[in-house]
Amino acid sequence: MPELPEVESTVRGLSPLIVGRKIIDVWSDAPKLIKNGTFEGLKKSITGKKILSVSRRAKNILIRLEGDDLLLIHLKMTGHLMVNKWNLPDKKEKPVPLGDGALTEKVNGYIHVIFILDDGRMLALSDLRKFAKVTFGKEQEVIRKEKIDKIGPEATDITLSELKDIFKDSKKGVKMVLLDQDRIAGIGNIYSDDILWKAKVHPLRPVNSLSDKEIKDIHQATRDILSLAISLGGTSISDYRDVSGERGGYGDRRLVYRRDGEPCKRCKTPIKRIKVGSRSARFCPECQKI
DNA sequence: TGCAGTGTTGCTTC
DNA sequence: CGAAGCAACACTGC
Numbered sequence: 333m334p335e336l337p338e339v340e341s342t343v344r345g346l347s348p349l350i351v352g353r354k355i356i357d358v359w360s361d362a363p364k365l366i367k368n369g370t371f372e373g374l375k376k377s378i379t380g381k382k383i384l385s386v387s388r389r390a391k392n393i394l395i396r397l398e399g400d401d402l403l404l405i406h407l408k409m410t411g412h413l414m415v416n417k418w419n420l421p422d423k424k425e426k427p428v429p430l431g432d433g434a435l436t437e438k439v440n441g442y443i444h445v446i447f448i449l450d451d452g453r454m455l456a457l458s459d460l461r462k463f464a465k466v467t468f469g470k471e472q473e474v475i476r477k478e479k480i481d482k483i484g485p486e487a488t489d490i491t492l493s494e495l496k497d498i499f500k501d502s503k504k505g506v507k508m509v510l511l512d513q514d515r516i517a518g519i520g521n522i523y524s525d526d527i528l529w530k531a532k533v534h535p536l537r538p539v540n541s542l543s544d545k546e547i548k549d550i551h552q553a554t555r556d557i558l559s560l561a562i563s564l565g566g567t568s569i570s571d572y573r574d575v576s577g578e579r580g581g582y583g584d585r586r587l588v589y590r591r592d593g594e595p596c597k598r599c600k601t602p603i604k605r606i607k608v609g610s611r612s613a614r615f616c617p618e619c620q621k622i
Numbered sequence: 623t624g625c626a627g628t629g630t631t632g633c634t635t636c
Numbered sequence: 637c638g639a640a641g642c643a644a645c646a647c648t649g650c
Contacts, residue, residue, distance in 0.1 A: 334629060364644095391630080408630045410646085442646095461645045463630070504638090513631085520629060570629070570648095590628095610641065612627080 334391045334407040336487055336518030337558055338566035338580065342413055343388045345575035346455070349415045354382045354450040355397070359420050359427070362444035365459070366466045368477070374468050378403060378447075390483045390517035402471040404478055405457065411464035412439065414456045415575050418446060427456070439573065460571065479514075487518040488558050492551050499539035499547060506542065506550070507535035507608045518558070522567055525614045526587040527553045529596075534620040535606070535613040560585070588614040 355378050363371035381397040388394065393413070395403040405413065418427035418440075427443050445457040445466060457464060467474055475481055485494050498515050499506075509515055510524040519527070528535050530553035533546050542550070566572060566580030569590060573579060587597060592605040592614055601618040 338629085406630080408644090409628070410630095459645095460647070461628090463644060465631090508639095511630090522629065567629085572629075609639085611630095 334409070334411065334572075335520035335523050335567075336388075336391065337523070337561035337564075337582065338572050339388050339391045339393060339407065339518075340562050341566045341574050341580060342407075343386050343393060346393075346413060346415065347386045349453070349575065350383050350395075350449060350455055351385060352383065353453075355379055355447050356450050357448040359446040359448065360444060361424070361426075362462055365444055365457070365462060365464055366468075368467050368469060374466070377401060377468055389480050390486070390513050391520070392478070392480065394480075396471065400471050402469065402474045404465075404467040404474055404480075406465040407459070408461075408463035408465065410442075410461045410571060411457060411459040412571070412573050413575055414439070414443075414458060414573070414577060415453055416456065416577075417452060418443070418454055418456065420446065420448075439571065439577070483513055483517045484515040485517065487516050487523075487554055488562075490516060490551070490554070492548060495551050496544075496547055499542055501540065503538045503540055505536040505608060506533055506539050507613050509539050510550075511611075519554070521611055521613075522569070522586065522589045523554075523557055523561065525589040526557050528613075528620060529588040529615060530557060532619050534622045535608055535615055536622060557587075588616065590614065 357379060358375045360371050366374050381401060384396040386395050393405040416429060416431035419430055420427055426441055429440050439458050442460045443456045443458045447455040467478060507524050510519045531549035561582040564581035565574055567582040568579035569583045588603050591603045593602050596603055596616040596619060599618050601616055603614050604617045605612050605614050
């Protein structure tokens, strides 16, 4: 799922459902997702603790608990968080959904961690590819270890001068820089493609060659696209769902992402795809000249 | 059938 | 230091 708008939608959906609740147990069939320490350690550390807040930094979900403890979840490629009720199996069977409709999709087959709450509901982490990451510990320790304090300004509120500063001293291609969480937080492949199309900038343009106007356009496009995507609840091109299982609305509105070969929405030229690093970038060869 | 491609990140290698 | 390649994993679509 996971770029800023999807993670933000998840956090907003999650807060009213789980803040104030106490975690009374944890279930997992994939302890490898717990990156620091063991499943038993996680269980011991968080059971009995009340959830104080849920927030987001870049694409990380931060769940603050009583006693200065922090539970950090990164959804990586295909993780989702959901709140519902499941019948928990003892051994290798999958959890069986007991709650309402939206979650009875295939996604239930990929639930790997479940936090059981004191009101009978549960918070589940589902992840087809098992790339997601769960970390826990004392707040400051987790923040330091996961380098949360090294992350750049949030893409939604970065200022124009901060962006100019970031672009100043690098010959890197602009797409690579937009994807670099230590410089700008929250942008991934979908939104970087759309931002650059909207700003009419080629993904491989070295950032130190961008004009003031181009930087201003990238800055504006970033704000516009991310706030639109947040207001639509993110993108569900593949399998992202919000915490109650609903799809996001940005997928239908996307500009160039995964539109290779389709006509550019401005000039009708077919959208092109190239490799940037080891990922795909889509752009209009006419509107976005190198 | 087989292989390239998929929203992320971080590690290794040069 | 930077850039590139790949690994973690499982599925879809050509």
